[in-house]
Amino acid sequence: xxxxxxxxxxxxxxxxxxxxxxxxxxxxxxxxxxxxxxxxxxxxxxxxxxxxxxxxxxxxxxxxxxxxxxxxxxxxxxxxxxxxxxxxxxxxxxxxxxxxxxxxxxxxxxxxxxxxxxxxxxxxxxxxxxxxxxxxxxxxxxxxxxxxxxxxxxxxxxxxxxxxxxxxxxxxxxxxxxxxxxxxxxxxxxxxxxxxxxxxxxxxxxxxxxxxxxxxxxxxx
Numbered sequence: 539x540x541x542x543x544x545x546x547x548x549x550x551x552x553x554x555x556x557x558x559x560x561x562x563x564x565x566x567x568x569x570x571x572x573x574x575x576x577x578x579x580x581x582x583x584x585x586x587x588x589x590x591x592x593x594x595x596x597x598x599x600x601x602x603x604x605x606x607x608x609x610x611x612x613x614x615x616x617x618x619x620x621x622x623x624x625x626x627x628x629x630x631x632x633x634x635x636x637x638x639x640x641x642x643x644x645x646x647x648x649x650x651x652x653x654x655x656x657x658x659x660x661x662x663x664x665x666x667x668x669x670x671x672x673x674x675x676x677x678x679x680x681x682x683x684x685x686x687x688x689x690x691x692x693x694x695x696x697x698x699x700x701x702x703x704x705x706x707x708x709x710x711x712x713x714x715x716x717x718x719x720x721x722x723x724x725x726x727x728x729x730x731x732x733x734x735x736x737x738x739x740x741x742x743x744x745x746x747x748x749x750x751x752x753x754x755x756x757x758x759x
Contacts, residue, residue, distance in 0.1 A: 539557075539562045539563070539607045539608065540562070540563045540564075540565075540602070540605055540606050540607050540608075541557055541562055541563070541564050541565070541606065541607065541608045541609075541610060542564075542565045542566075542567070542598070542601045542602070542603050542606045542608075542609050542610070542626070542632075543564065543565070543566045543567070543609075543610045543612055544566075544567045544592025544593075544609070544610070544611045544612065544613060544618075544619070544622045545566075545567075545568065545592070545611065545612040545613035545614075545619075545638075546566055546567075546568030546570065546573045546574060546576075546577050546587075547573070547612070547613070547614060549612045549638055550566065550568075550610075550612040550613075551566075551577060551580070551581065552727060553610065553612060554566055554577070554581055554585060555581055555582065555727075556715070556717065556727075556728075558581060558582050558583040558585060559582060559583075559729060559730060560715060563585075564581075564583075564585040564586070565585065565586035565587075565588065565601040565602060565606075566585055566586070566587050566588065566601075567588045567590055567591070567592040567597050567598070567601055568587070568588070568589060568590075569589075569590070569591055569592075571589050574587050574588070574589040575587075586601060586602070588600050588601050592611065592613070592618070592622045593618055593621045593622050593625065595625060595629055595630075598622075598625065598626065598629075598630060603626060603630045603632060604630055606626075606630075606632050607632075607633060607634065608632070608633070608634045608635075608636060609622070609623065609626035609627075609632045609634070609635045609636070610635075610636045610637070610638075611623050611626075611635070611636070611637040611638065612637075612638045613638070614638075614640055615640075616637075616639060616640050616641055616644045619637040619638060619639070619648075620637065620644075620647065620648060620651075620653070623635040623636075623637050623648070623651075623653045624651065624653075627652065627653070634654065635652070635653045635654065636653070636654040636655075636656065637653050637654070637655050637656070638656055638657075639655045639656060639657040640657075641657075642657040645657055656679060656688075676689060676690040676691075677689050678690060678741070680746070685745065685746055685747075686713075686743065686744070686745055686746065687743075687744060687746050687749070688717070688741065688742070688743055689741070689742055689744060689749060689752070690720070690739050690740065690741050690742075691739070691740045691742065691752070691753055691756050691757065692737070692738075692739050692740075693734060693735075693736060693737060693738045693739075693740060693756060693757065694736065694737075694757060695736040695737045696736065697758075698734070698736045698757075699756075699757065699758040700734045700755075700756055700757075701733075701734050701735055701736050702733055702734070702735075703733060703734060704730065704731050704732060704733050705728055705729070705730055705731070705732050705733075705734075706730040706731065708755060708756075709755065710752065710755055711744070711745075711748040711751040711752050711755065712745070712748065713744060713745035713748060714742055714743070714744040714745070714748055714751075714752050714755075715742060715743045715744070716728040716732075716740065716741075716742050717741045717742055717743055718741045719732065719734070719735075719738045719739065719740060719741070720738065720739035720740075720741065721735060721737075721738050721739075734756075740756055
């Protein structure tokens with residue numbers, strides 16, 4: 539899969555690292571020259587780093603947007619994210635456009651225009667409102683017309699089947715990607731050698747049809 543990301547901040551760099559570590563090809567467009575250079579030296583693999591504005595069609599072309607499977611707008615500016623996604627969808631016919639939405643009031647605008655919107659504020663709100671027992675699946679948000687979802691699964695504190703095992707050693711269902719662990723007050727990015735501990739909250743990106751299989755792989759239930 540080839541993914542073009544507009545923005546080089548913490549959210550974008552975390553996403554890029556996850557994609558690269560899972561074998562995907564990534565291009566990043568970043569306005570700030572010093573951040574662009576930093577990304578080039580810190581990210582694994584060989585991502586294409588472009589110093590430019592993702593709202594400019596010329597820089598999108600430089601990033602190979604015409605062959606991209608997914609375009610992600612992950613800047614801290616909702617207006618820029620909306621313009622970039624619209625440009626990617628309309629001018630370059632990118633199959634999927636996903637946007638970080640900083641103000642949850644703007645979510646409906648993105649969704650109306652066919653852009654998959656992700657608001658961290660909305661996700662946190664759902665986490666606070668929902669109660670889940672150990673092993674249950676909390677659906678934090680749904681993407682791609684409800685076919686994909688970001689979920690959280692709580693690992694048991696005893697008889698944990700995956701504890702002290704690395705992510706790379708697990709036999710996960712197709713289309714399931716580990717994203718982060720919620721451990722106490724910390725949120726820990728997941729890498730191939732990350733090991734689970736009892737009571738971890740596992741945040742994953744998964745096909746909705748494989749949610750039960752993912753739960754079984756992590757909890758044995």
